[in-house]
Amino acid sequence: MRDKIVAGNWKMNNDLAQAEDLLSKIKNNWSGGGGVRVIVAPSFTNLYHAFESLRETSVEVAAQNMNENESGAFTGEVSAQMLTSVGVKTVILGHSERRAIYKETDELLAKKVDAALKNNMEVIFCCGEELNDRKSKNHFNVVKTQLEKGLFHIPTNAWDKIVIAYEPVWAIGTGETASPEQAQEMHAFIRKTVSEKSGEEIANQVAILYGGSVKPGNAEEIFAKEDVDGGLIGGASLKAEDFLSIVQAI
Numbered sequence: 002m003r004d005k006i007v008a009g010n011w012k013m014n015n016d017l018a019q020a021e022d023l024l025s026k027i028k029n030n031w032s033g034g035g036g037v038r039v040i041v042a043p044s045f046t047n048l049y050h051a052f053e054s055l056r057e058t059s060v061e062v063a064a065q066n067m068n069e070n071e072s073g074a075f076t077g078e079v080s081a082q083m084l085t086s087v088g089v090k091t092v093i094l095g096h097s098e099r100r101a102i103y104k105e106t107d108e109l110l111a112k113k114v115d116a117a118l119k120n121n122m123e124v125i126f127c128c129g130e131e132l133n134d135r136k137s138k139n140h141f142n143v144v145k146t147q148l149e150k151g152l153f154h155i156p157t158n159a160w161d162k163i164v165i166a167y168e169p170v171w172a173i174g175t176g177e178t179a180s181p182e183q184a185q186e187m188h189a190f191i192r193k194t195v196s197e198k199s200g201e202e203i204a205n206q207v208a209i210l211y212g213g214s215v216k217p218g219n220a221e222e223i224f225a226k227e228d229v230d231g232g233l234i235g236g237a238s239l240k241a242e243d244f245l246s247i248v249q250a251i
């Protein structure tokens with residue numbers, strides 16, 4: 002049985018007061034259960050507060066990024082060890098905004114994955130094609146390359162720390178969602194690719210989340226697809242009501 006996961010990527014939103022408000026609404030309206038893992042990924046400044054605030058709940062806290070080094074002269078960066086020291090056990094890596102805006106390469110992401118695993122952290126590894134890739138029918142190749150270069154070097158026994166998030170770039174923040182069929186098609190492809198690389202057992206265990214304009218109104222039909230194990234939610238995770246209604250949809 003694979004994990005069902007709904008994770009909210011807050012991106013660069015919510016100051017402390019706004020985070021407090023959102024966290025308390027989530028806390029007060031989600032009693033856990035249903036076999037769903039609920040994760041919030043606030044900005045670095047809110048991580049410690051989020052961990053403390055959610056301590057008595059089953060809601061988990063993730064970071065949106067981290068540096069690949071252990072410590073040192075890397076101004077503005079945050080290490081895995083720093084994250085775990087404030088209770089963070091999961092990190093999102095390879096988000097398309099990190100790849101596109103901050104030029105994070107597959108090679109760099111491979112190092113970040115290693116650093117996270119070395120610190121016993123779980124990784125939500127993002128992949129996804131741009132619109133041009135899909136138009137030119139190159140989307141499967143793009144996703145496969147991202148996985149091969151960024152993730153597939155890990156040892157077999159590290160796979161229980163991996164979640165994959167498929168986020169087609171053209172569907173992020175655009176209001177345009179991949180159809181449930183498009184999501185299923187890519188998720189099945191990702192699972193097949195993992196199976197070819199690391200075996201069927203691992204492929205059947207790894208949770209694959211869909212991200213890109215998931216809303217309360219479309220979550221249920223996307224989550225109903227066989228290979229979709231949950232969602233990585235951006236905009237709709239900033240309103241507790243919408244986020245929890247997406248959680249309910251699973």
Ligand SMILES: O=C(CO)COP(=O)(O)O
Nearest residue numbers: 010173174213214235236
């Ligand atoms: O990038 C995303 C989650 O990581 C998706 O963002 P939206 O849900 O706002 O499209």
